[in-house]
Every structure is written in C-alpha cells, then in structure tokens.
Amino acid sequence: MKDYKNAGFATRAIHAGNIRKQHGPLAMPIYQSSTFVFETTQQGGNRFAGEEGGYIYTRLGNPTTSVLEAKLAALEGSQACVAFSSGMGAITSVLWTVCKKGSHIIADITLYGCTFVYLSSGMTKYGVEVSFVDTCDINAVKNALKENTEVVLFESPANPNLKVIDIKALADAAHSHNPNIKVICDNTFATPMLQKPLDLGCDIVVHSATKYLNGHGDVIAGFACGNEDVMTELRMVGLKDMTGAVLGPFDAFLILRGLKTLEIRMQRHCENAMKLAEYLKAHPKVERVHFPGLKSDRFHEVAAKQMNACGYPAFGGMVAFEVKGGRQAGAKLLDNMQMCVIAVSLGDAETLVQHPATMTHSVYDAASLAEAGIAEGLVRVSAGLENIQDIIADFDQSFTKI
Ligand code: 3LM
Numbered sequence: 001m002k003d004y005k006n007a008g009f010a011t012r013a014i015h016a017g018n019i020r021k022q023h024g025p026l027a028m029p030i031y032q033s034s035t036f037v038f039e040t041t042q043q044g045g046n047r048f049a050g051e052e053g054g055y056i057y058t059r060l061g062n063p064t065t066s067v068l069e070a071k072l073a074a075l076e077g078s079q080a081c082v083a084f085s086s087g088m089g090a091i092t093s094v095l096w097t098v099c100k101k102g103s104h105i106i107a108d109i110t111l112y113g114c115t116f117v118y119l120s121s122g123m124t125k126y127g128v129e130v131s132f133v134d135t136c137d138i139n140a141v142k143n144a145l146k147e148n149t150e151v152v153l154f155e156s157p158a159n160p161n162l163k164v165i166d167i168k169a170l171a172d173a174a175h176s177h178n179p180n181i182k183v184i185c186d187n188t189f190a191t192p193m194l195q196k197p198l199d200l201g202c203d204i205v206v207h208s209a210t211k212y213l214n215g216h217g218d219v220i221a222g223f224a225c226g227n228e229d230v231m232t233e234l235r236m237v238g239l240k241d242m243t244g245a246v247l248g249p250f251d252a253f254l255i256l257r258g259l260k261t262l263e264i265r266m267q268r269h270c271e272n273a274m275k276l277a278e279y280l281k282a283h284p285k286v287e288r289v290h291f292p293g294l295k296s297d298r299f300h301e302v303a304a305k306q307m308n309a310c311g312y313p314a315f316g317g318m319v320a321f322e323v324k325g326g327r328q329a330g331a332k333l334l335d336n337m338q339m340c341v342i343a344v345s346l347g348d349a350e351t352l353v354q355h356p357a358t359m360t361h362s363v364y365d366a367a368s369l370a371e372a373g374i375a376e377g378l379v380r381v382s383a384g385l386e387n388i389q390d391i392i393a394d395f396d397q398s399f400t401k402i
Helices: 009-015 041-048 063-076 087-098 113-126 138-144 167-177 228-243 249-259 262-282 300-306 326-335 366-371 388-399
Strands: 080-084 104-108 129-133 149-155 182-186 204-208 222-226 286-290 318-323 352-354 378-382
Touching: 009 063, 009 262, 063 080, 063 222, 063 249, 080 087, 080 228, 087 113, 087 149, 087 182, 087 204, 087 222, 087 228, 104 113, 113 129, 113 149, 129 138, 138 167, 149 167, 167 182, 222 228, 262 286, 262 318, 262 388, 318 326, 326 378, 326 388
Parallel strands: 104 129, 104 149, 149 182, 182 204
Antiparallel strands: 080 222, 204 222, 286 318, 318 378, 352 378
C-alpha cells in the first residue's frame, strides 16, 4: 500500500488506506458480514490469542471499517483510529477505557448536551469525579488539576457557541502537571482539515462523524484517534466489552464516500459561514454574533493560530447568534425560514438552524447555561452548501417577519 504521508488533505481523504485486493474495485466493497470463517480450528484459536492477523467478528474489526479507520488516522495524523456507531459511542468508549473508580476528569463547561449529561450524571454514578471548568482560563485549569486527574476533555470550537480553546496551552498545562493525563479534544466542529489537535499536544481526538466527515445527513457514527497502544485498548476493552458501539459496514462505506469530498465541502462551508456571519453582524436586528472568523470575535486570534491545518486560517461552517428580542424573536426567525430547515445536527449540505437552549443543550439548566455562556435566545446555524445568496435571502425574508 502506498504511503500518502506527504500528500495533500484531499488526496489523503481519497487515496490513503485504500485496499483493492480482489477484482480491483475503485470503491471499497461493503463486507456486510457479522463473522469471518476460519480455515481451521487452529487458525481460529490463533486469531483469538492474537498470534495471527485476520478478522474474527465485526464488533472487533471489519475490512470496510478498517479502510475507513486507516483513512481517518491518515487525516488526523494519528498512529491508529477506532470507528464507532456514534459520536457518543466514541466518547463513552474512550472514557470507560481510560477512567476507573476514583478517577478525576476536568471537562470544559461548554459541551454538546449529551456529552455534558454523560459526564455530569452518567460517569459520576460510577465513582468518577468530574470538575467543569472554563478551559479558556488556563489558571482555572491549573487550580482544578489533582493527583488523580486522568482526563482533560474539551471541544474546540465548542458546541453551540463557538468558544475556542487554546489547545496547545491547555495540553501543555495538563502535561506539565502529569504527562500521563489524557488530553482529549472533540474535533467535530473543526474537522482534521482545519485543525490537528494531536499536533497541538492532545493525546486523543474524538469525532461525531455524523457531521462533516460523512457530510450527507444519512449516517450516525463516531471516531477516536490516537496512539496505537491506547487505540488497541480502546478497541479490545471499550468497544469490544464495555459499549459494543460498533459501526456497521454499510455506514463505513457511506463515510468513505463522504470523505472523498470533505476538503471541497469544508471550503464551501467555511466560505458560506464567513459570509453569513458578516451579514448577521451588520444586521440591525442581531444583538451578537459568535463566529471565530470575524476579526471582532474574542477568539479570532487563537482560532487563526490553530485552525489552519489546511495551510491558511479557516474557521468552520458553524455560526451562532442572538437576535434582539431574545428567545421569542429567535423562535419567530426560525419558524419563518423557507429554505433553511429547523433541525439539530450539523455539517450537512442543507443549512440547518436550531435553538440550543430547548434542543441540543436542553439538558443544561438555566444556571449551567449561563455558566457555559449559552444565551437563552442563542440560535445556531450550520451553514450548508447552498449558494450563499439564497441562504442570506432566506434569513433576510425571515427577519422582516420579526
Ligand atoms: C448537535 N451533536 O446537533 P453523535 N460531539 C459533538 C457533537 O456536536 C455531537 C456529538 C459529539 C448534535 C447532535 S442533538 C440530538 C444532535 C461536538 C452531536 C455526539 O452521537 O454522532 O450524535 O455525536 O449538536
């Protein structure tokens, strides 16, 4: 197999990891098989004992999924990758693997709602302690670090308000306290095209591949990327025994197909989001815009410094904003959209709008929303791939109704 280490991002997304063993198909076939036949009892035993390579059972590995995992590792620049049936499957499998009773986790306060609830009421049930901190504040992180801190977990840009964490500063602070701490970045919003958390000092990257990586709104999936030893443990313990959250081969095929256009899709998402953010910023009915691409955004500098894996600063396809008149005005704006659709999720061809306080982040109570910097009236937009003039025209006509 050719090594695409020095190739460009799109080239890696298209070619890295491909295997064309039988008949030379251009697209990786779907190995829709739960189990794999052993030639002899000896061979089966050897595979179980790890003394011989080869597939056993799809929960442990599958040829279609393996190609996808190799490709993701090539994109994130990691030694290895494990695919999961959802982003939550990836996050829960990672934390079940690296934590034990008595472990301490530092997590940013601004997280996707289900990640927040998993940490705040899920893990804590099993004797894992969680401190929620604003990880933008490195001193607050330093004060929260303990002897038993096992994990530092954050999203950047964060869901839903596009808060940007200085990844290198955070990873350095955690590792100088204890080099064994696993610094985990949820890279869903940025994708490896824009941001490479492992190069910035993180140990593990997690993804909801449901979003940009697949990009077509038809798959739920997740990934974790990191060193070989950690990923092997994650596969053989977290995935195999603890969550069983395995990705199906057909979904792996769909993501392989989606990844072929990741670079050009992201270029368009970024371009559309930037223009939409500029439009919103200038709109008299808008109170505040959150988008790290705007020079006026408080995270612009740090975002430009770390969201440039593609060779130039690029700020992603997500925009959040507050309408004057708060929650009710925001709801009216959403209800009057004609082309953009009201839906959670992100990274699809269609422009999606949603209201975090009652949807993706409805598990946060009012106090936690305030602490996380999520305004009650915040509207989140996933800028799609439509022509920008049509996206803006839709917002324009809807603004006239409020
Ligand atoms: C959403 N987010 O609309 P899955 N990490 C991040 C995420 O945004 C998400 C996950 C992990 C949304 C989903 S809300 C019901 C829809 C940063 C998901 C979890 O398990 O693949 O959904 O990923 O913000």
